[in-house]
Amino acid sequence: MKTTLEMILSIVKVMIVVFILVVIVAFLTHTISKELLCGLAFGSIFSILNLRLLSLTLEKAVTMHPGNAQGYVLSRYIIRLIITALVLIISLKAIYINIIGTIIGLLLPKISILIVNLFGIEKIIKGKEA
Structure with a gap:
């Protein structure tokens, strides 16, 4: 069984490929700009950090008593939601960050x-049958 860090790294690898594909599509459709790239990068970096916060929360919650774990996970969820809202507000207020790029980065x-689950890319990368 994979550790949470290994799972995050595999997700990040696919995220990088999807990020590059989004940039290529934006370039081909002539919608690319510095603001869009900043928004994509801003949202993507936050998404990676958000995944890591989620994994740390789950790793700690597994070792806790079920009643305490539920409250702990809920409080960490609310904190992550507040941080996500702050990221979106910053993206709205900053003229050098495109909100659409940030949202796409958050969804990556x-x-x-x-993509990994639908197409079995992880199995293909490891050389197993899909």
Whole structure:
């Protein structure tokens, strides 16, 4: 069984590929700009940090008593939601960050996980049958 850090690293690898594909599509459709790239990078970096916070929360919650774990996970979830809201507010207020790019960056982990699960990319990378 994979550790949470190994799972995050595999998600990040796919995120990087999807990030590059989004940049290529933006370049081909002539919608690329510095603001869009900053938004993509801002949202993607925050998403990676958010995944890491989630993994740390789950690792700690597994060792706790179920009643305490529920409250701990809920409090950490609310903290992550507040931080996500702050990221979106910063993206809205800053003229050098595109909000659409930030939202796409925030969605990259979900897209990456969906791609890995739908197409079995992890099995293909490791050389196993899909």
